[in-house]
Amino acid sequence: MKRPEHNRQEIAAALVWAVIGLAAIVIAGNYAFGTIVRMGPGFVPIALGVMLVLLGLIAAWQGRLADKVTLDLRFRPFALIMGAIVIWVLLIDRVGFVVSTFALVAIAAQSEREITLLETVLLAAGVTLVGYLIFIRGIGIPIAVFGS
Template sequence: MSNRDLRDILGGLVMIAAGVFAAVYAQRYDIGTLQRMGPGFFPVMLGIALAILGVFITVPALFRPGTRIVVHWNSLIWVTAGIVMFAALLNLLGLVLTSALMIILTSMPGVDMNWKSRIILAIVVSVITYLIFSYGLGMVIPVWPWSY
């Protein structure tokens, strides 16, 4: 198994598991018929399609060589810390500042980027995030620390 394409095998198995879970869980809703589809029809069919695509990825990967998987622990820790920080500070600092802090934090490892570029990236991503969630989706999220 060490010379197999482990990356595609694991990815395909995750897709199969997610597809089976979605198809089984969505059966709690009325599936209906092809002429009169219920709310569970689309999630069940999407789950089945995802599982089938996972099989199409996994089976060929069993018969081809692959490369070794390298986990970049430093990046994993910084990105996880950024996500946890975002969740912890969103209500306290608001969407714009929390997004900017998360971008700065997650761009720390392994990226050859100066502070000016990080700050510009943080501003651009914060503005895009604000536009998407506040205007595009109309979500009610505190934008600034003082906007409650």
């Protein structure tokens, strides 16, 4: 009886995430860990690293059981999302949080072919508003709201 082929691409991707998590644990190993109440500088990277390792191993195991799938690479979504991040980084100091975040979401949303202009504007406005409320008003991150 022939063994079914494993989804090697899924297994490889999952193991890459596990290795990244392991690297985070190793790099942050020299930092003070602290406690849950008084977190040290190593707490978050180590905790995230452990989660990445566990999730990577779980996903790799599931990839063993999943059917083989052909990889469908599309350059457009990747380029739009990466470009949107770069544009946000370039704009944040010049035009502030609101405009740069709106641009980020509006550009990244174009990676979805079926999205309408109205949906793009509503999504960008909603994400910008929530980001403003969480990061600027809630946490108090010192970022200019509009321009520098």
